Amino acid sequence: MSVMFILIGASLIVAIGFLIAFLWAVKNGQYDDKYTPSVRMLIDDSTADSSKSQDNS
């Protein structure tokens, strides 16, 4: 049954990893703005060339 100790230890390490990830995300400001990124991801990056060709056509 002593394998239990190892398993619990391992699961705690994983859980602490996620806790740290969460704390980092909050401190990094990822929860400050919950709307703009949803718009930003729909905007293409390489816009300069495509709009140029459209305008010149």
Place this chain on the structure above:
Amino acid sequence: MMLQTPRQDVPGEAISPAAGTAEKTCYHCGLPCPNDDISIGDKYFCCRGCRMVYEILKASDLCQYYQFSEKPGVSPKEFNAAARFGYLDEESARTQLLEFRDGKTAKVTFLIPEIHCSSCIWLLEKLYQINPAILSSRVNFLRKEVSITYAEEKISLRQVVELLASLGYEPQISLADIHARAKKDSDRSLYLKIGVAGFAFGNIMLLSFPEYLSGGRLEPQFKTFFGYLNILLALPVLLYSSSDYFKSALAGLRHRTINIDVPIALGITALFGRSLYEIFHAGEAGYIDSFVALVFLLLLGKLFQKKTYDRLSFERDYKSYFPVSITRKNGAGEESIPLSQLKVGDRILVRNQEIIPADAVLINGTGWIDYSFVTGEAEPVEKHSGDLLYAGGRQAGSAIEAEAVKEVSQSYLTQLWNNEAFTKHGQGRMAGLVNAAGKYFTLAVIAIALAAGLYWLPRDLNLALNAFTAVLIIACPCALALSAPFTLGNSLRILGRNQFYLKNSAVIESLAKITAIVFDKTGTLTKSHAAAAKFISLNGKAGLSPPEQRLAKSLVRHSTHPLSRRLALALPGEIYDNVAQFREIPGQGIEGTVEGNYLKIGSAQFVAGESAAAAPTAAHVYIALNGRLKGYFQLENRYRPGLTEILAQSRKAYRLALVSGDNESEKAPLQNLFGADTELRFRQSPQDKLEFVKTLQSRGQRVLMIGDGLNDAGALKQSNVGISISEDLNAFSPACDAILEARQFPRLFQFIRFARANIKIILASFAISFLYNLVGFSFAVQGTLSPLISAILMPLSSVSVIVFATGATYLTAQRMGLLGAG
């Protein structure tokens, strides 16, 4: 060829799109184009500003802007860059505005109210393509903010602001808003605390299950291992997550009051201490799982209760209404200086639509001052040189020169903020229902715990201690403390969906308890800009025919005078574009030729040449067509729709009153609306309003003040609940407890009723939590409270209170029709 109209100067002050006859709309901003003059290729623009923005975007390959949404642009305000933003070159302004600087790069965040669509996000985040000196920019759409990092050696702060302004996104720079930014961090810390508590809660539950499920036959080595591990996991919860409860309880005790956090802190301490004893000394499982569940749920309640509106500010004072910079005359030239550097004796220049920053004496030019926001006077006042101008008025007309006679903070209006109502900070206002209940609750709990302990003491010391701590544990008012956050938090959201935005949940309680309602008039009972115009013809002649009304409308449209604007809104029909020889004589009227007809509109003296008999009842605007006097328009303030019903309903339950800065001209109709026994006060200074609210309060009334302007700021602050009515949520509203969207005004009484229903719901959930407590006590006083019972009972009571509170508020809201309207 038609005349270039004066409209051209203020393209932002748009002609409403519906009014235009032109089929062409501006490619950039979508407003109708007055003519075809301004175009590039097949694209037409309403003004040179819009064309300029288009050219900038085209030169930087940013025309994709126009693909994200139809007509996304914001028409840039004509700006006099040199004068307007000069103060940004000052070192003091820079140190206040910049968030970060290291000599090479600097970071600054601006509030830009014009941000409204995804194109705005796109363009503002592509600033680096327009000017390479800008390193990066990030938009926060909900806050309407943009954070810009730029290279300080290549571009100055002023140039950054000018670039934004030239694109139509002029930042709203106000020194008052800058200080409000610090609060971001406290939001984050609540998330962090919940994260830690949630983590501990999940793991400890997992480690506690074997004990419960094995029915006490767990191997001792596991038992001690799980126990120690639980304590280790619970330590951060005790030291970090629950720290606020200890701080608040201590602060309460220091002020000699017992708030709800005192029994919570007691319960937490008892839970943790008893668990330590059981695990280390007795080798039992302890109550660690109940402890973390309690803290976790309490913190969740806190999060739920906290609904913040990013766009709204409830703390604004005159500083956010006043300009940051002013134009000062020095010798022959002009310079732009920060407002704080204005000294008595300075010569200042106030242009059209600018605000007078301090009490000043008019030196040059004719003042045409709109005090509606400051004093509540509905009509602009004419001022001549030598007259005193009060700070806060807005000049409508050509630029004037004035000499400051008072410091900014000592002016007639701004003095109000030196009143003690503003210096004492909401103390006593927060004495909510829960804290009141908590006080008696705590005393009762301590009494019961002592009694149980003393009862067992002669027989068994262990049992006595057991009973004493068990009472403290089971009495920990988790459910009690959760009932208010969930009820009020939920209601806060429901009211927010109905465009009634509250500062915090305590406002609901205060709103439920009010006994008197005080109204402001201008802007509160009356709509500020829509007025009915009644035409009264002279000598019994026929009134204006529809074509004549169109002629008049076409002419007044070109004037920015408030009366002209109201008239333009009130007159029906489409406008003619063919307006020539338009001339505006400040303080007199306007004249011009529309479709070949010569029109004169304005004061009686101007139009008819006679010295007008003063008619103070309402504003009269005379009109003459082709030299013949037709008659006059009588403009009356139009009361907000639903006012009659609101007053009729609330008159039964509340004491009503009206305080207005305006004159008595509307006394008769208002007295009719309010009822004969209602006190109506006119010509009230901001200070008078504050004193009036205070007097009511000293007579034992709890006052709800409803206002909109700076002149109400004192009364709003002094009152038990101050509601500010706002036509445009992005515009300024004075410090208050709640902001009500003007269109929702007719439902105000309904909102108050909902607030009262909330109190009943909270009381009902108190009853539920007491019921659970009774069951718990029966175990506790006998000394038979096992960890299992505690682990079941405590979350169960909390969850049932949460379910009841949210469910009941939803049902009530539905019954009152507050859910569908969102």
